[in-house]
Amino acid sequence: MHELSLAGGVLKVVEDAAAREGFARVRRLTLEAGALAGVEVRALRFALQALQPGTCLEGAEITIDEPPAPAWCHGCCATVEVRSRLDDCPRCGSARLLPTGGTELRVRELIVHDD
Numbered sequence: 001m002h003e004l005s006l007a008g009g010v011l012k013v014v015e016d017a018a019a020r021e022g023f024a025r026v027r028r029l030t031l032e033a034g035a036l037a038g039v040e041v042r043a044l045r046f047a048l049q050a051l052q053p054g055t056c057l058e059g060a061e062i063t064i065d066e067p068p069a070p071a072w073c074h075g076c077c078a079t080v081e082v083r084s085r086l087d088d089c090p091r092c093g094s095a096r097l098l099p100t101g102g103t104e105l106r107v108r109e110l111i112v113h114d115d
């Protein structure tokens, strides 16, 4: 499952940060899955929950945001926001959109326990 390897990647990022910054436990983790990243958020959440026990993410509150993706519209010559590659321009209805972002899964916020 795609999301399981993504979850493993997220855990690796967090564990690397834990080793670098010397914290043992995460209180809150916020991820950002771009609207065009192809991430099934529910599956990712499930995979992360399965990985949490015994890691620095144990007991952490995990939030996964799905911000809309920026795209350049050739119709109105402006940057607009879309939710999927199939979306038309929300301003002019044109289908001639060029996504310029929103394809990444990244860690946006990592809050750790002080102790």
Ligand SMILES: [Zn+2]
Residues within 6 Å of the ligand: 073, 074, 075, 076, 077, 080, 089, 090, 091, 092, 093, 094
């Ligand atoms: Zn447009």
